Amino acid sequence: MRRVGFAKAGRVLAGLALATILGGAADRPAPLDVEHWRKAFARPDHAPTPPGNPASPDKVALGAKLFDDTRLSGSGDVACATCHQADLSFSDGIDRHPGLDGQPLERRTPPLWNLAWALSFFWDGRAESLETQAIEPIENTREMAGDLDRSLQALSADPQMRKAFASAFPEDPAVSRANMAKALAAFQRTLVSPETRFDRWVKGDDAALEPDEIAGLSLFVGKAACVACHKGWRFTDDAFHDIGLPGDDKGRGPILGIAAADHAFKTPSLRERVWSAPYMHDGSLASFEDVVDHYADRVIRRPTLSADLPQHLDLSATERAQLVAFLNTLSSNDPPRPASIPPKAMAFGTDAEVVATSTVSQKDRRFTPGAVVLTVGEALRILNDDIRVHNVRVDGPDKSFNSDAQNPGDTVTIGFDRAGHYDVICGIHPEMRLSVNVESAQKEK
Amino acid sequence: MKKRKIWAGLGTAVLVAAPAASQSALLPIQSQPRIEAKADQTLLQLAQHQGHAAPAATAGGEGEGGEGEGGAPQLPPALHLYRGIEMIRGHLLVGAELIEAGRWPDALPHFLHPEEEIYASIRDQLKSYNVAPFQVALKALSQTVKAKNKDAYVRARAALDERLAAAETAVRGTEANGPYFVYETALEVLQQAADEYEEAIEKGRIANVVEYQDARGFVLEADRLLSTIMPAIAAKSADTAKTVQASLNDLKSIFPSVIPPKQPVKDIGQFLSDVSKIELQLGNLR
Numbered sequence A: 001m002r003r004v005g006f007a008k009a010g011r012v013l014a015g016l017a018l019a020t021i022l023g024g025a026a027d028r029p030a031p032l033d034v035e036h037w038r039k040a041f042a043r044p045d046h047a048p049t050p051p052g053n054p055a056s057p058d059k060v061a062l063g064a065k066l067f068d069d070t071r072l073s074g075s076g077d078v079a080c081a082t083c084h085q086a087d088l089s090f091s092d093g094i095d096r097h098p099g100l101d102g103q104p105l106e107r108r109t110p111p112l113w114n115l116a117w118a119l120s121f122f123w124d125g126r127a128e129s130l131e132t133q134a135i136e137p138i139e140n141t142r143e144m145a146g147d148l149d150r151s152l153q154a155l156s157a158d159p160q161m162r163k164a165f166a167s168a169f170p171e172d173p174a175v176s177r178a179n180m181a182k183a184l185a186a187f188q189r190t191l192v193s194p195e196t197r198f199d200r201w202v203k204g205d206d207a208a209l210e211p212d213e214i215a216g217l218s219l220f221v222g223k224a225a226c227v228a229c230h231k232g233w234r235f236t237d238d239a240f241h242d243i244g245l246p247g248d249d250k251g252r253g254p255i256l257g258i259a260a261a262d263h264a265f266k267t268p269s270l271r272e273r274v275w276s277a278p279y280m281h282d283g284s285l286a287s288f289e290d291v292v293d294h295y296a297d298r299v300i301r302r303p304t305l306s307a308d309l310p311q312h313l314d315l316s317a318t319e320r321a322q323l324v325a326f327l328n329t330l331s332s333n334d335p336p337r338p339a340s341i342p343p344k345a346m347a348f349g350t351d352a353e354v355v356a357t358s359t360v361s362q363k364d365r366r367f368t369p370g371a372v373v374l375t376v377g378e379a380l381r382i383l384n385d386d387i388r389v390h391n392v393r394v395d396g397p398d399k400s401f402n403s404d405a406q407n408p409g410d411t412v413t414i415g416f417d418r419a420g421h422y423d424v425i426c427g428i429h430p431e432m433r434l435s436v437n438v439e440s441a442q443k444e445k
Numbered sequence B: 001m002k003k004r005k006i007w008a009g010l011g012t013a014v015l016v017a018a019p020a021a022s023q024s025a026l027l028p029i030q031s032q033p034r035i036e037a038k039a040d041q042t043l044l045q046l047a048q049h050q051g052h053a054a055p056a057a058t059a060g061g062e063g064e065g066g067e068g069e070g071g072a073p074q075l076p077p078a079l080h081l082y083r084g085i086e087m088i089r090g091h092l093l094v095g096a097e098l099i100e101a102g103r104w105p106d107a108l109p110h111f112l113h114p115e116e117e118i119y120a121s122i123r124d125q126l127k128s129y130n131v132a133p134f135q136v137a138l139k140a141l142s143q144t145v146k147a148k149n150k151d152a153y154v155r156a157r158a159a160l161d162e163r164l165a166a167a168e169t170a171v172r173g174t175e176a177n178g179p180y181f182v183y184e185t186a187l188e189v190l191q192q193a194a195d196e197y198e199e200a201i202e203k204g205r206i207a208n209v210v211e212y213q214d215a216r217g218f219v220l221e222a223d224r225l226l227s228t229i230m231p232a233i234a235a236k237s238a239d240t241a242k243t244v245q246a247s248l249n250d251l252k253s254i255f256p257s258v259i260p261p262k263q264p265v266k267d268i269g270q271f272l273s274d275v276s277k278i279e280l281q282l283g284n285l286r
Helices: A003-021 A034-040 A057-067 A130-139 A148-156 A159-168 A177-188 A197-202 A211-221 A252-256 A288-298 A317-328 B077-100 B104-128 B135-146 B150-172 B178-200 B209-236 B238-253 B268-279
Strands: A047-049 A343-345 A359-361 A371-375 A379-383 A392-395 A400-402 A411-415 A420-426 A433-439 B002-009 B012-018
Touching: A057 A159, A057 A177, A130 A148, A130 A177, A148 A159, A148 A177, A159 A177, A211 A317, A288 A317, A392 A411, B077 B104, B077 B135, B077 B150, B077 B178, B077 B209, B104 B135, B104 B209, B135 B150, B150 B178, B178 B209, B178 B268, B209 B238, B238 B268
Parallel strands: A047 A343, A359 A379, A371 A433
Antiparallel strands: A379 A411, A392 A400, A392 A420, A420 A433, B002 B012
């Protein structure tokens, strides 16, 4: 280093020391980038619906009826709404609902807000669509223990139900399993959480939040790094994280067959959570204060712990209270009712520019580029240049691939021997989507 | 020095200079303002809780949370806060009785009132005593009652009870004379019970069920509160303890059940007479 370099470094160090002496300026949080976060947390104009199940008022109405219909259960006295109570934010207010055998179910009943935007369903993400999800609790022997064939017979014998199915599905009016699933899914997609004080702040009303709440927001997106997982207007990344809770439940790991994803559960949305305590997949935390205390003091350190958690989180009592104050602003002041928001058919996927390359990065939980074109026989190399464990998956009719745990530094290579379109995702971070078009060599010529 | 309005009998109010002993001079003042009975009110008025319209000592608007009606002085912050917490407990107590009786819709007002009528008046004081806010817990609890979900109610109730206990500990910890402070608080709760009871009775019958139940909850809560310091009272004066217990028993007898009798067991004058007997013992705790 040249002398001038030393002099410059000395000035910088002296400046830092002075700043520290003058009240710890170096420790002060960075000022909140208000415009950035207002954009990041802005609510959408439309609720997405899949092209294969467009929404209609009749379909939603049928779904709402089915949601309350105890004929879907084996015993005839349990409905979806038994656990997903509208008055309790479509949850049940307890840690784990008793199953039909009298023993608590494995996991907490999740609230149903904003599932239209979700990428996977259940705490472990084992269902890829709401249509798939809707049927599983009905047939689960500990939840509703339903016999769908028998239930469909009972519904078919009900003239009003036949009429409702015919109105909801004019092109295929059958009282069928598929239509039942579609109607239930369509209804659940209408459960959009209403605007809260925080949304007023997002829209530009500076006075909508009090100073403590703003301070809590600053912590949320800054020092506490909550936003690493609780991102976007729903405050979830739809990914799976081990957040260091005690317990034997392996969560996402067994679904993927990857030990690195053990203890990982889907990031829950933070919308309307005032009305849906207790918290976490096992309902083990009673209050927001308990949740904040968990992240600050009680995280169990183990190899599967999410890389998105701060390594050390030192929060004062005031900071904890500020975080709680902010979390409260994501819930309605009064018991919430679903907001009306128009549906719009949207296909999930990437609209990224297609690049002819065979190497893809995963830095910052993103496939880059997001869309590639290959020729048949060419191998795709996906490099984990991120700080997190990933899992590359292809689940399609023509190809199925699961990379196992892909640690930072690992490269996954996938060969494509047939032309076609393939969707590649990360099983741990399903918002990571890569579109792969494989073209025949002849076409390229 | 705080002046306290007490009732020595029907239609007679007195001021006691606190912390005065029971031998303090009793000075007659004006009659307590009364709420006019409405001729068209019927027996079943579950949804017509009056809100008590008393200005709050601090921010928070109308409701049970305030005091100072009729120009009476505001309470010291600690007493105001502790009174608010115990009134919340009184509501929860009678609400729980109704839930146990399977009367969920009747219970709901008693779970809504703490948040709607009391919490706002103590919010700032909770902060000054470094007590975590518990408005969310109140809301969540009332929602479980609305949902008629017993399991959720039990869980939410336990969570709120934890918060209330923490708040009580924080406030009591600042008081040098704990038993005196608790006694003062119980008296304030009983005074509110008297207001409720007066509102409950119209034309010689119990016309406003919710107010009757509020009064019952506050009396039972005051009884619970005083029971926690009864050994300390007895240690100072066995006679005082005996007098207080007898008066409490009289007050409780006014509320034979959570569902009110058609005819009041006692009128408001007799109720206030019992309260005054308890109040006159306050000085013995100094």
